[in-house]
Amino acid sequence: MSLIRIRDLKNGSATVIRYNGAYDERFVVREGDRLIGMDGEFRCYEWRGGEALLNQRVCRLVDFSDEIDPEFVGFGINTHLKEIEEATPFVTVKHLSAKSIRGIEFSYPELPEQRRIVARIKECMERVGEVEELKSSSRVQQQCLSASLIESELHPDVTCIEGWATRTVGELVTTVRNGRSIAQDTEGLADGAVLTLTAVRGIDLGIEFQKAIALPKEVAKQFGIDAGDVFVSRANTIELVGLSAVAMDAPTERLIYPDLLIKLKVNPSMILPRYMAYALRSASSRKQIKARALGSSQTMVKISGERLREVSIPVPSLAEQERIVSRLDAAHDVMRQLATESLPGEIEVLRRAVLRKAFAGEL
Incomplete structure (x- = not known):
């Protein structure tokens, strides 16, 4: 049976570690279960893989009321987990307790409205994913352009x-x-x-x-x-x-x-x-x-x-080298500016903004 570690949560569907001993059925994770990593980054993820075993320092949300949509909780709890993470002191790695998770409180509307909000969040997150893909592609292109830009100033066939x-x-x-x-x-x-x-x-x-x-x-x-x-x-x-x-x-x-x-x-x-x-x-x-x-x-x-x-x-003359370096420095100043304007952290900010607006009734 596969064993789910914290590092497997982001992937959400696969794990390389397996356990061959006896186990309690209560610790079997199934597709659609909500899991929270309790060390490092505090996030709730949906498990999309097959049956696997719950490992230590991974928490599963269970026994949802009929009045609440598990997906609504999964999205809503992440805002609170982020607040706990930012307020948690640490020496090496931040640790989250089950007590802290149980103590999270947030209001929820009627079930149909919960489902509407979940659908709207998913739609917005798809757009964020598209932005992330474009920015990732842009960063790769910047790296390729950098090598090509330098090449254009040099003359391989001299x-x-x-x-x-x-x-x-x-x-x-x-x-x-x-x-x-x-x-x-x-x-x-x-x-x-x-x-x-x-x-x-x-x-x-x-x-x-x-x-x-x-x-x-x-x-x-x-x-x-x-x-x-x-x-x-x-x-x-x-x-x-x-x-x-x-x-x-x-x-x-x-x-x-x-x-x-x-x-x-x-x-x-x-x-x-x-x-x-x-x-x-x-x-x-x-x-x-x-x-x-x-x-x-x-x-x-x-x-x-x-x-x-x-x-x-x-290799040209030293004087020509100086001129080439000057032109490349100017071009790389522009490249660095482009890279600064497409920092990966912006994507996380967008995701948090979507959740914040959703649970403030603005979506």
């Missing part, structure tokens, strides 16, 4: 262009070095920090993405970060492996980079650090990086420093 040449990364750098990973400090001994993989999501190294660590002086010296260092993700999904970013300034705090990142120090007489970071994000470079990444699963592949050295990029 054989006939004066002043341009094709060079491998190995020819353009003086240093290729993996970082050092140190476990996050949990004992109050932190005197430094290490970057996380998120630091290379943008063209500018995100030094704010870090975790506190106890940092030995020698390690800080060996794996420090200087202005102009280019970092490349060594391990990630096939779509994200090899993403590059450049440190425009040296961090003021004691900060190192992790083993999941490769640091490149460029030869300044041949290439600008920011041009290198952009060039490695071009469509042709991304194709080369993906082809060289190794791994049995698409969820985690790796590229070595040696394989990264083999990637070739088109």
